[in-house]
Amino acid sequence: MITRLEDKDLKRQSRRQLLKLAPVAALGAFAFPKVSDRLVAAGVRFSDWASGGLFRSQHLAQTFSNSEVVPFEKFPYNGYDVLDPEVDLEKWTLTVEGDVRHPGEYKLAQIQALPKLSQNTRHVCVEGWDVVGSFGGTRISEFLTLVGANSGARFLEVECADDYYESIDMASALHPQSLLCYEMYGQPLDRKHGAPLRLQMPTKLGYKQAKYLDTLRVTNVLKPGKTGYWEDQGYSWFGGL
Amino acid sequence: MENADQNADRSEDQKKDMPEKPEPLPIAKADAVEGTEAKLETVVADPAPADPAEETEEPVLVRAAYEHPLAIRITHWVNAISLFVMVASGLRIFRAFPSFGPKIPEKVLLDIPKSLTLGGWLGGALQWHFTFMWFFAASGVVYVAYQVISGHFRTMLFTSRDMAGVWPMARHYFFLGSKPPAKGQYNPLQKLAYTSTIGFGLLSLLTGIVLFKPAQFSWLAFLFGGFHLTRVWHFAAMCGFLAFIPGHLFMVLLHGWSNFFSMLSGWKREPEYQE
Structure with a gap:
């Protein structure tokens, strides 16, 4: 709508309206790398907080029929360092520690004695690719019951034979599709996929699915700067799907 | 005298x-x-x-017109900055897997120069993307809500009545015809462009939600034809913005300071339309 006003009034109005826009200039802080590093890290923490809120503990990730699963040869091997840390499968045990009633060393046979779940689920990589694979193992929740984990604890930490390490929120760990996985495509995990035991959680991104598990710890506190190999370099800690 | x-x-x-x-x-x-x-x-x-x-x-x-209310100006600039960050960091994310096909065998669809991207590496780009997606979404939601509630959308929404005016305007911009008389704040081609951006924004937001949380929003993933196709749509929405932005910037340059300044101060001096 057109109005007619004196030049000096137009200038004054324009100036006043321009000043009202000043708060937007605060986004300019992102132009300074030292500040923006902290701001974007905070942005990821905010996203993680929102992700925790969006996570539904009983909502199942999509499962697929056998015909929709990619052939085993087309399921990528992914590792951050070496693909085979040469775990001695004969002597391997899982060390369980932290807020549990029965800490100690657990043999693979003890884990395999728990009810087995096989599922065809999507494995999503943070890079953007995804593959539907076939996984078998025991629910993390069953194992945590076996070791007498404090069900009120907040986190599950794992350490791996290749020095990889991860931590996950308890709600995701207890999700009914979250597995201590010892089988892929009906066969024992091969070395490059993380033998003898890895995490497999279809509600988490690939980098959360630690392989060659060595130690499992139930805890309420995460050490800052030691929450996960990639997370410590800037990936989202929640990493949830 | x-x-x-x-x-x-x-x-x-x-x-x-x-x-x-x-x-x-x-x-x-x-x-x-x-x-x-x-x-x-x-x-x-x-x-x-x-x-x-x-x-x-x-x-x-x-003669002057208060063309752009404060809410529109704020959301315009927050959105402009966010869009720049989302595209630049998004291209860096795309570089990590520059394909829409399978992981094995992987084919590089598009080798985007690193210099056009933001974040330095995948993790850094994701930090920018995960931060500015909130600004992008918030500015879009507030913008659309304001347009609808205030009724201001009538100045910019492309409707079937604008259809006939698109071609003459496009011809004029390519030096093939005289300039059709200005009827309102925006000509039909502008309305088409601005209305399209709302579509691109909605598409990038919805597909972005799926890519961020495909398991929680599996129903939305289904609507877009699955997780895999959603990534294609997300990229397509960006292409829409990339098609809009150069034309938009060129027009801003062409129409001079007073027109540009109106998106900062709200006031347009001597608008060319008469109402």
Whole structure:
């Protein structure tokens, strides 16, 4: 709508309206790398907080029929360092520690004695690719019951034979599709996929699915700067799907 | 005659401010003005000074329109900055897996130069993306909500009535026809462009939600044809923005400072339309 006003009034109005826009200039802080590093890290923490809120503990990730699963040869091997840390499968045990009633060393046979779940689920990589694979193992929740984990604890930490390490929120760990996985495509995990035991959680991104598990710890506190190999370099800690 | 000289000086000053549009002149200079602007004369010349003491404060009225309310200006600039960050960091994310096909065998669909991207590495780009997606979403939601609630959308929403005006305007921009008369704040081609961006924004937001949380929003993933296709749509939405932005910036350059400044101050000096 057109109005007619004196030049000096137009200038004054324009100036006043321009000043009202000043708060937007605060986004300019992102132009300074030292500040923006902290701001974007905070942005990821905010996203993680929102992700925790969006996570539904009983909502199942999509499962697929056998015909929709990619052939085993087309399921990528992914590792951050070496693909085979040469775990001695004969002597391997899982060390369980932290807020549990029965800490100690657990043999693979003890884990395999728990009810087995096989599922065809999507494995999503943070890079953007995804593959539907076939996984078998025991629910993390069953194992945590076996070791007498404090069900009120907040986190599950794992350490791996290749020095990889991860931590996950308890709600995701207890999700009914979250597995201590010892089988892929009906066969024992091969070395490059993380033998003898890895995490497999279809509600988490690939980098959360630690392989060659060595130690499992139930805890309420995460050490800052030691929450996960990639997370410590800037990936989202929640990493949830 | 001192009075006339002063008027001449003043109009010279104002011409410096706005080189393209001559200021409406007092009636004494009516013969120097022609066409539609002559019609404005009566209005402009109306408050003629009676008292010689007030001569120096004789008001010269300027036609102006408050085109962009504060909410629109804020969301425009927050969105513009967010869009830049989302595209630049998004391209860096795409570099990590520059394909829409399978992981094995992987084919590089598009090798995007690193210099065009933001974040340095995948993790850094994701940090920018995960931060600015909130600004992008918030600015879009507030923008659309404001447009709808205030009714301001009528100035920019492309409707079937604008259809016929698109082609003549496009012809004009490619130097193939004369400029169709301006009817409102935006011409049909502008309405089409601005309305499209709302579509691109909605598409990038919804597909982004799926890519961020495909398991929690599996129903939405289903609507887009699955997780895999959603990534294609997300990329397509960006292409939409990339098609819009150069044209938009070119038009802003073409229409000069006063037009650009109106998105900062809200006020447009001497708009070319008459309503």
